Amino acid sequence: MPPGGNLAPDPRQRKAAAWHMAHNLPMHLSSPTPFPANRPRRLRRDAYTRNLVRETVLTPHDFIYPVFVHEGTNLRVPVPSMPGVERLSLDLLLPVAEECVKLGIPVLALFPSIDTQLKTPDGKEALNPDGLVPRVVRKLKAEFPGLGVLTDVALDPYTSHGQDGLLDDTGYILNDETVEVLVGQALAHAGAGVDMVAPSDMMDGRIGAIREALETHGHIHTRIMAYSAKYASAFYGPFRDAVGSSANLGASNKNVYQMDPANTDEALREVALDLAEGADMVMVKPGMPYLDVVRRVKDEFRVPTFAYQVSGEYAMLKAAAANGWLDHDKVMMESLLAFKRAGADGVLTYFALDAARLLLAK
Structure with a gap:
């Protein structure tokens, strides 16, 4: 001793x-x-013990369901690059919203597919208070007041060139002039009764400008989910097909306003700016290739943090499952669990309905 x-x-x-x-x-x-x-291995021996010590749990309340809507009646248009996803007219969207309510999915995210003749270089249709998105918002809130509705604030569905902002004579995206239009778009959505606006454009200062305008016009309860860390990713292709901006964008890119995939410190600076300007929630997009960013954001700021499992991620899993290379339901659930494990409070995912059905069937 x-x-x-x-x-x-x-x-x-x-x-x-x-x-x-x-x-x-x-x-x-x-x-x-x-x-x-x-x-x-003692804690892995049987199902009840594994359930008892499980650190991360998925529920339908973790999901936001992104949907594509277009004009018309009884119109259902499949998105070829996103198996199982369709553009829907409002009348066909209502049963989807009803199912979200029944499954416990708390929020529906709207993305419009705008008629080609309404697309202009300045995207002015985005400001129309009686345009597609405001009309859909009003109907959804009237029919399902307990369902949260989130709208995308960006100009790419409305511009004839497919960019998220206004262009100067050289083709460069103008920041401050674009922000003025985004403010008007957010006000049009708020006036229709939307619960959350989600600026996805990545213009500097747009969160502060939108927050100030919402407060000034009495929309003090409208939440802002900022696309704070949105990367210039190759995973967006199927989404651009769905909203009809792919052909307009052509060979152009969005590198001068979306973030470099090589950077993570920059993401923290963007999040800090958006929070200081009045964002209620922040988002990282894409999702799975950027789980390290999700974790850094959550650890640094401890604010509601969301990730978007984008169209390319969805399409990859769907293609692998269709070829028999992966088990569809298992990889779907594992991928969603990964977001929660990385620190996300919720996930925007095209798998929301399928995943919620599986969770409730257990």
Whole structure:
């Protein structure tokens, strides 16, 4: 027994402590008790124990369901690059909204497919208080007042060039002039009764301008979910097909306003700016390739943080499942669980209906 009467540390404990120090890990992250006294497989032995110690849980309340809407009646147009996803006229969207309510999905996100003849270089149709999106918002809130409705604030569905902003004579996207239009678009949606606006354009200062306008016009309860870390990603292709902006965009890109996929510190700066300007929630887009960003944002700011499982992610999983390479339901649920595990409070996902049905069937 050493001086002082204390027992000498067990050699195995000294070894465990040395390993943790060498790897810069605090001892509390895992038990210092080595095998065989510590057998982690004991907690994996049966289903009830696995359920008991599960750290992350999915529910239908974690999902926001993105839907594509277009003009007309009884119109259902499949999106070829997104199997199972359709553009719907308002009358066909209503049963979808009803199912969201029954399944417990809290929010429906609207994305319009605008008639080609309404697209202009300045995207002025985005300001129309009686346009497609405001009319859909009014109907949804009248029929399903308990269902949250979120609208996209961006100009790419409305511009003839497919960009999210106004262009100068050289084709460069103008920031401040675009923000003025986005403010008008957000006010049109708020006036129709939308619950949340989600600016996805990535213009500088647009959150502050929209928040100020909402307050000035009495829309103090309208929430802003900011696309704070939206990357210039190759995973957006099927979405652009769905809203009809792909052909307009052509060979152009959005690199001068969307973020470089190589950067994460920049994402934290963008989130900080949006929160300071009045965002209630923030989003990372795309989702799965950027789970590291989701985790950094959540750890740094501890605010409601969402991720968008974008069209390209959805299309990849659908294609692999269709070819028999992956189990559809299992990879769907695993992918959604990954977002929650990374720190997301919720996920925008085209799998929302399928995932909610599976969860409720358990």
